[in-house]
Amino acid sequence: MTRISAFLAFSALVVGLLVSAAEARAAERGPVTNLPIPRFVSLKVGEANVRRGPSLTHRIDWVFKRRGMPLTVVGEFGHWRQVRDRDGVGGWIHYSLISGARTGIVERDLAPVRARDASDAQIKARLEAGVVIYLDRCEPVWCKVKVEGHRGWMEKSALWGVKPNEVFD
Structure with missing residues (x-):
């Protein structure tokens, strides 16, 4: 293989990788709203x-x-x-x-809603699996939730509707 052929092959590989990376980034955003997907x-x-x-x-x-x-x-x-x-x-x-x-669904039966974002905090309520809750904000481990007049904190791992690493206000 000549140097020119090797260079052309390498260039094609680099261009292919750049195009693939650009397509992957584009696939992370909706084509209509430009919001993240999923x-x-x-x-x-x-x-x-x-x-x-x-x-x-x-x-x-x-x-x-x-x-x-x-x-x-x-x-x-x-x-x-x-x-x-x-x-x-x-x-x-x-x-x-x-x-x-933002809402979530309780995944664990009798999941506690706590007075603050700590596992030793007072339990204000327990929710059955399948209950829909409203998410006010989420931190690395806890989410502040609202459901039928009750407000408190739930462990993120007990909910579906928020990513494990997601944080928002």
Whole structure:
């Protein structure tokens, strides 16, 4: 192999790697909203049709019936968002049916809601698995939550709807 051929092969490899890296970064943002994908959102309404594709002409596969239910946006197309619930079930819903308000679902039965962000803090309530909570903010280990008039702190590991390393106000 000549030096020129080796240089051209190396250049092609570098360009290929740069293009792949750029595509990977682009894939981390939605093509419509430029927001991160995947990202958590919540269901804004009490009932939402979940379609097989991103239009009204596509068949309805599911109907989500839980206002505030956390969902993960995994795709975007025009006014449609491809979403999944905690069980991985989903499809396409119109963007007007979801909200950026953060919610979560309690994963552990009788998970404690504490007075402050410490494992020895007073327990204010215990929540059953499946309860939808509203997330005010999350720190590395704890999330400040609100549910039916109760406010307090829950361990992030007891919730679905927030990433393990996610922190927000």
